[in-house]
Amino acid sequence: xxxxxxxxxxxxxxxxxxxxxxxxxxxxxxxxxxxxxxxxxxxxxxxxxxxxxxxxxxxxxxxxxxxxxxxxxxxxxxxxxxxxxxxxxxxxxxxxxxxxxxxxxxxxxxxxxxxxxxxxxxxxxxxxxxxxxxxxxxxxxxxxxxxxxxxxxxxxxxxxxxxxxxxxxxxxxxxxxxxxxxxxxxxxxxxxxxxxxxxxxxxxxxxxxxxxxxxxxxxxxxxxxxxxxxxxxxxxxxxxxxxxxxxxxxxxxxxxxxxxxxxxxxxxxxxxxxxxxxxxxxxxxxxxxxxxxxxxxxxxxxxxxxxxxxxxxxxxxxxxxxxxxxxxxxxxxxxxxxxxxxxxxxxxxxxxxxxxxxxxxxxxxxxxxxxxxxxxxxxxxxxxxxxxxxxxxxxxxxxxxxxxxxxxxxxxxxxxxxxxxxxxxxxxxxxxxxxxxxxxxxxxxxxxxxxxxxxxxxxxxxxxxxxxxxxxxxxxxxxxxxxxxxxxxxxxxxxxxx
Ligand code: HEC
Numbered sequence: 349x350x351x352x353x354x355x356x357x358x359x360x361x362x363x364x365x366x367x368x369x370x371x372x373x374x375x376x377x378x379x380x381x382x383x384x385x386x387x388x389x390x391x392x393x394x395x396x397x398x399x400x401x402x403x404x405x406x407x408x409x410x411x412x413x414x415x416x417x418x419x420x421x422x423x424x425x426x427x428x429x430x431x432x433x434x435x436x437x438x439x440x441x442x443x444x445x446x447x448x449x450x451x452x453x454x455x456x457x458x459x460x461x462x463x464x465x466x467x468x469x470x471x472x473x474x475x476x477x478x479x480x481x482x483x484x485x486x487x488x489x490x491x492x493x494x495x496x497x498x499x500x501x502x503x504x505x506x507x508x509x510x511x512x513x514x515x516x517x518x519x520x521x522x523x524x525x526x527x528x529x530x531x532x533x534x535x536x537x538x539x540x541x542x543x544x545x546x547x548x549x550x551x552x553x554x555x556x557x558x559x560x561x562x563x564x565x566x567x568x569x570x571x572x573x574x575x576x577x578x579x580x581x582x583x584x585x586x587x588x589x590x591x592x593x594x595x596x597x598x599x600x601x602x603x604x605x606x607x608x609x610x611x612x613x614x615x616x617x618x619x620x621x622x623x624x625x626x627x628x629x630x631x632x633x634x635x636x637x638x639x640x641x642x643x644x645x646x647x648x649x650x651x652x653x654x655x656x657x658x659x660x661x662x663x664x665x666x667x668x669x670x671x672x673x674x675x676x677x678x679x680x681x682x683x684x685x686x687x688x689x690x691x692x693x694x695x696x697x698x699x700x701x702x703x704x705x706x707x708x709x710x711x712x713x714x715x716x717x718x719x720x721x722x723x724x725x726x727x728x729x730x731x732x733x734x735x736x737x738x739x740x741x742x743x744x745x746x747x748x749x750x751x752x753x754x755x756x757x758x759x760x761x762x763x764x765x766x767x768x769x770x771x772x773x774x775x776x777x778x779x780x781x782x783x784x785x786x787x788x789x790x791x792x793x794x795x796x797x798x799x800x801x802x803x804x805x806x807x808x809x810x811x812x813x814x815x816x817x818x819x820x821x822x823x824x825x826x827x828x829x830x831x832x833x834x835x836x837x838x839x840x841x842x843x844x845x846x
Contacts, residue, residue, distance in 0.1 A: 376444035379437055387425060391453045392445070393557055396425060398515040399536045400445045401453065403558040403577050414442045423494060455537070455557045455578055460591050463554035470543065470550055470587070475528075477545045479508050484527055484835035485793045486544060490517050493805050493827030497532070499547060500799075502792045502833060505811050505821045509547040514538035519561025519609070520830055520845060524586065525568040527834040531586070533562040539573060541589050544834065551589040555582040563612040563619055565634035572619045572632070574607035581607060581621055581632075583640050593640050599626030600644060608652055609696070613660040614840060616678070620663070622654050629663065631678065645681040649674065655695040657724060658707060658842070664695055673711075675727055685727045691716030697741050699751060699843050700724065701769050710767070712739035712753055719753060719765075721772055731772040736760035741788045744843035745836070747795030748814050750775060751843070754787040761785045764800065766817075776817065780810050790844065793835035801828040 380392070387397035398404060405413060417438050420428035429438065477483045485502035495516065499509040514534035521532045529550070532540045537556035542549050556575035563572045564586060571584040583592040597605045605625035613620050613631075621630035621642065627650055630642035651665035651674065662684060667674035672689030676682070691713045698711035707724035715738055721731040737758035744751040750766035764786045766776040780786050785803040792798065795814060802808045802825075809828050811820040836844045 372440055373444055376440035379441055391449045391451060393453045394536045399557060402446050402448055404535060405445060410442055413445060414438055417441055453557055457591060457594055460553060460555055464590060465552045466588060467549045467551060473543060473546045481508060483544065486834045487799060487831050488521050488530055489809060489831040490829050491826045492829040518559060521832055522562055522564040523834055523837050524564060525838055527838045531562055531564055531571055533559050533573060539589055553589040560607050561609050563610045565612055566614040566617055570634055572610045574610035574621060576606040579604045579606045581610060595640060597623055599628055609654060615660045622651060648683060653694060653696045655698045658700060666693060666695055687722060687727055689720050691718060693720060694740060699742050699744055701744055701842060703770055710742055710751060712742045714738050714740060719767060733767060733772060735765055736763050743789045745791035745795035746842050748791060752789045756787055788830060790831045790833050793833055799831050803827055
């Protein structure tokens with residue numbers, strides 16, 4: 349893992365070092381236009397292939413970029429260029445793609461409007477489920493390996509429908525309040541609306557060039573998209589994804605900002621917008637006649653990763669200054685307290701449950717093998733649970749004795765820990781498929797079963813009985829990442845992500 353993290357730095361160091369000549373960028377641009385532009389678009393904003401901007405490639409290591417260009421990607425239009433281009437030319441392209449284009453790419457409201465496509469007429473579709481599964485116990489499963497989505501019957505554990513999504517879905521799909529519609533955001537800004545009653549796509553729009561995630565308002569009328577490129581939030585009509593309003597995310601001091609994430613806060617009837625480059629949190633009311641003018645909450649620090657108290661009165665955010673978490677009152681904007689947490693807590697994946705009548709909040713940590721448990725009344729850390737390595741997700745259900753967490757990073761990434769929610773100790777460690785990353789669980793609506801991902805090209809969705817911990821079924825899938833239970837999501841059930 350060490351080498352993996354360091355590789356990009358070493359490579360950039362080598363390129364910028366005095367002894368290694370800079371690749372010829374003019375030649376790289378020429379090669380791009382000749383060999384890549386037809387799919388990846390003028391100015392690299394994407395087309396049949398994904399966008400290739402620095403923002404788009406931020407999660408990929410330079411070595412992987414070089415490897416994709418050389419060998420292509422199986423079962424996709426991305427061909428191998430190892431026989432067409434010399435290694436030095438491929439290095440040049442690799443370097444080129446990580447730099448911003450000479451002309452900054454833009455995406456206007458007109459671009460958004462022009463990209464809008466209606467694929468089906470909702471009014472003419474039946475408004476009752478056209479399948480025999482329980483509509484509130486469906487799972488939406490993202491297969492990241494080949495960019496597909498599965499709709500899975502949560503009682504029989506069978507796939508009802510499978511369809512291609514846009515490249516790299518991001519941030520978790522969100523549902524309409526009745527659970528009929530689901531909304532997806534892709535890395536490159538494509539928003540899709542899918543009808544779970546009729547198992548069909550309804551509409552699509554490209555709302556930006558690089559998107560963080562989306563949220564759906566409590567009343568189901570509005571979709572809010574948070575973008576990093578351009579830095580803005582985009583309000584769409586939830587019925588057909590037509591554009592309603594764009595709000596540039598600019599701080600009070602005029603500084604433009606990327607969006608870290610957008611959330612819906614149902615008890616407040618609002619959207620919460622976390623900004624990355626200015627010390628502000630925004631709240632957009634979604635009451636009866638919303639104007640989508642932000643209420644600005646000025647923070648004392650840059651806030652990255654978020655979670656909320658169960659009543660949405662307080663915000664828990666990672667803060668660089670507090671070296672851990674900071675609790676902010678959403679009404680007054682005041683800092684309630686700092687919570688010192690070691691490493692890099694992943695608050696957005698944290699979850700809460702009741703223990704001896706008190707709410708506790710537990711968060712995984714992406715740089716340390718540790719689950720931190722915090723008491724919601726006192727905001728004190730009451731337990732640090734050591735794990736086999738840094739983890740990414742933590743999930744539970746009101747009817748489950750355990751909170752399930754993964755060991756996403758390091759040699760033990762095939763392990764899953766089950767934490768006893770009362771004793772706060774690891775009760776079981778499972779290795780569902782030795783040698784393959786196990787991650788992210790989601791429970792059925794009643795909490796009796798859960799689905800776990802084997803995050804691998806030759807991966808699977810494994811169904812467990814949440815009480816006996818016996819495996820019930822295994823569905824082969826290509827890098828299944830997130831999975832989302834309609835009922836748990838629309839009820840904002842305890843233990844799942846929001
Ligand atoms: C015929 C269309 C096509 C052409 C031409 C093409 N690509 Fe691609 N490229 C794709 C598609 C489609 C993908 C997505 C593959 C997948 O599903 O992972 C892709 C993926 C990539 C990726 C990985 C992106 C990511 O985020 O994972 C890189 C890097 C890339 N292409 C670079 C290039 C370069 C450089 C060239 C020119 C030398 C090029 N491509 C030419 C279609 C194309």
